[in-house]
Amino acid sequence: MTISVIIPALNEAESIGTVVRAMPWNEIAECIVVDNGSTDGTAEVARGAGARVIVASRGYGAAMSTGVKAAVGEVLVFVDGDGADPVEAMAQIMGPVVSGEVDLVLASRIMGRREKGSMQASQVFAGHLIGWMVRVLYGFQYTDMCAFRAIKRETMEQMQMREMTFGWNLEMQIKAVKMGLRIKEVPVDYRNRIGGESKVSGNLSASVKAAWRILGVFWRVRG
Numbered sequence: 001m002t003i004s005v006i007i008p009a010l011n012e013a014e015s016i017g018t019v020v021r022a023m024p025w026n027e028i029a030e031c032i033v034v035d036n037g038s039t040d041g042t043a044e045v046a047r048g049a050g051a052r053v054i055v056a057s058r059g060y061g062a063a064m065s066t067g068v069k070a071a072v073g074e075v076l077v078f079v080d081g082d083g084a085d086p087v088e089a090m091a092q093i094m095g096p097v098v099s100g101e102v103d104l105v106l107a108s109r110i111m112g113r114r115e116k117g118s119m120q121a122s123q124v125f126a127g128h129l130i131g132w133m134v135r136v137l138y139g140f141q142y143t144d145m146c147a148f149r150a151i152k153r154e155t156m157e158q159m160q161m162r163e164m165t166f167g168w169n170l171e172m173q174i175k176a177v178k179m180g181l182r183i184k185e186v187p188v189d190y191r192n193r194i195g196g197e198s199k200v201s202g203n204l205s206a207s208v209k210a211a212w213r214i215l216g217v218f219w220r221v222r223g
Contacts, residue, residue, distance in 0.1 A: 001098050002029040004073030005090075007051070007081045008063035008147075009033050013040040014195025015083040020049035022087040029073050033081065034063040042081075061161070061168030068156060077150045083194030085148040092186050094150040103155050103181035106173070107148035111187035119190065126214070130170065133218060138177045143185055145169045145214075155181065167217030174221045 005028055009016055016033060023031045033046035036056040043053045056066035068076060077094050079085045085107065096102045109119060110127050131142040147169060158179070163171040176183055 001074040002072060003027065003075045003077060003094060003098070004029055004067075004071035005031045005077045005079060006064065006067035006071060007031065007033045007046075007079055008056075008060055008067065009035055009038060009042050009046065009081040010058075010063075011038045011040045011042060012081040012195075013038070013042045013045050015193065016042055016051075016081045017045045017049040018194060019079070019081050019083050019087060020046055020051045023050075024087075024090055025050070027091070028077075030071070032067050032070060034067040034070075036063040036066075046081075059164040060166050061164040061171075064168050065161060065164065068153070068161075071153070074153055075150060076153055076156055078147055080147045084191050085146070086188050086191070089148075089186075089188050092188075093148060096184055096186075097150045097152060101182075102184040103151065104172075104176050104183045105150045106142070106144065106183070106185050107146045107188040108144040108185040109146050109188060109190040110143040111185060112189045114190045115192050117192055130173075130214070130218070134174065134177060138174075140177045140183065142173055145173065146188070146190075148188065163217050167214050170214050170217050171221055174218065178221075 005023060020031055031051045033051040033053050034056050035043040035053055037058045047053045054070050056063045075094055075097050093105050093107055096105050127144045130145060135141045159172060159175045161171055
């Protein structure tokens with residue numbers, strides 16, 4: 001199966017080159033960096049490292065959706081561009097989807113080892129809270145909402161994703177359970193970002209906004 005790696009990026013010039021160069025190029029068809037409003041030269045750095053760069057409107061979900069539409073792969077792998085996700089673990093993430101063992105693989109930072117300072121307590125709590133809420137309503141226990149994940153394109157298209165902000169990952173996870181997909185979480189080690197500021201956890205204001213959006217997504221798609 002052909003594999004496309006999709007990386008949403010907003011002002012990740014300090015890290016994106018390292019992330020793109022670390023890709024398992026002999027195993028993937030392409031690496032797409034979706035630049036959605038960077039002002040620090042992220043696109044140029046990504047292109048220089050070997051990525052195909054496309055542009056999307058602002059919003060995490062908007063970047064992911066644009067990447068999906070542009071990708072050529074039968075299997076889609078999503079990973080953040082800040083260098084915190086262990087790209088070297090990509091075979092563990094995409095392998096079970098490629099082999100047909102499962103429909104969706106999610107990296108779990110909670111199940112793996114986390115470098116000190118890589119995740120705030122609020123992020124860990126949010127993972128447990130969402131996991132508990134999904135288990136109560138649907139009987140499936142998630143441990144995390146990490147961006148690092150893999151899914152077949154045809155399955156992705158069936159989900160008809162609508163969230164254009166930070167709720168995109170959660171929408172996918174809830175819909176996966178509702179669709180009865182075979183889901184697997186894989187422990188991964190999580191590092192501190194190489195540079196820049198997290199769009200979700202780097203400051204209090206962004207964290208509060210993201211939390212409200214995520215809760216809003218939960219109630220919109222929970223039915």
